[in-house]
Amino acid sequence: EPEVTQTPSHQVTQMGQEVILRCVPISNHLYFYWYRQILGQKVEFLVSFYNNEISEKSEIFDDQFSVERPDGSNFTLKIRSTKLEDSAMYFCASSGGQTELAKNIQYFGAGTRLSVL
Amino acid sequence: AQSVAQPEDQVNVAEGNPLTVKCTYSVSGNPYLFWYVQYPNRGLQFLLKYITGDNLVKGSYGFEAEFNKSQTSFHLKKPSALVSDSALYFCAVRDENAGNMLTFGGGTRLMVKP
Numbered sequence: 022e023p024e025v026t027q028t029p030s031h032q033v034t035q036m037g038q039e040v041i042l043r044c045v046p047i048s049n050h051l052y053f054y055w056y057r058q059i060l061g062q063k064v065e066f067l068v069s070f071y072n073n074e075i076s077e078k079s080e081i082f083d084d085q086f087s088v089e090r091p092d093g094s095n096f097t098l099k100i101r102s103t104k105l106e107d108s109a110m111y112f113c114a115s116s117g118g119q120t121e122l123a124k125n126i127q128y129f130g131a132g133t134r135l136s137v138l
Numbered sequence: 139a140q141s142v143a144q145p146e147d148q149v150n151v152a153e154g155n156p157l158t159v160k161c162t163y164s165v166s167g168n169p170y171l172f173w174y175v176q177y178p179n180r181g182l183q184f185l186l187k188y189i190t191g192d193n194l195v196k197g198s199y200g201f202e203a204e205f206n207k208s209q210t211s212f213h214l215k216k217p218s219a220l221v222s223d224s225a226l227y228f229c230a231v232r233d234e235n236a237g238n239m240l241t242f243g244g245g246t247r248l249m250v251k252p
Binding site for chain 1: 170172174179180182183187189226228230232238239240241242243244245249
């Protein structure tokens with residue numbers, strides 16, 4: 022069964038450093054997303070990406086964050102200068118197949134746990 | 139704005155008994171509703187969805203959920219719980235008219251005891 026894969030599973034970084042979280046969405050999907058979950062809190066939407074541009078973003082997704090689809094398979098989230106409060110589990114998701122209904126199910130990866138020290 | 143509430147942090151049931159995990163939502167338009175399950179060290183796994191049609195939807199692993207528009211609820215149910223159902227369950231909503239952003243509830247931990 023196709024799945025969304027994320028690397029690394031755990032990333033440790035120093036405050037102020039740049040990190041790139043990587044995701045390989047399901048191959049025929051057209052919509053890509055990042056969510057995060059701070060420990061003990063809700064899963065929160067960050068950004069959605071379609072047709073090589075951001076289609077929606079939340080207030081959390083400020084200038085420190087950026088997303089990119091550098092090639093036909095990867096989807097990345099970059100945090101330019103990490104802060105302690107960026108420590109969270111980051112989930113990538115993808116959706117969108119050939120039918121309208123398929124568009125509505127978002128399939129999630131296992132997540133990358135980011136620890137900012 | 140869209141929101142989801144899962145009023146129970148934890149639900150305990152005995153194996154073989156029916157289970158219910160509650161979810162209520164708020165959207166301005168028509169809701170698209172989802173349940174996801176998270177096992178330890180795993181991602182969010184899709185269980186079932188309500189988009190349109192029958193109010194009772196069936197999903198993976200014997201789970202089902204009932205959409206109730208008047209009560210703005212989408213409770214997850216299973217007739218007979220298994221120990222292996224123990225996990226964290228998330229309800230999520232999308233407003234039909236508000237893009238693809240999912241809004242999640244806080245999650246409910248289901249503990250099924252032998």
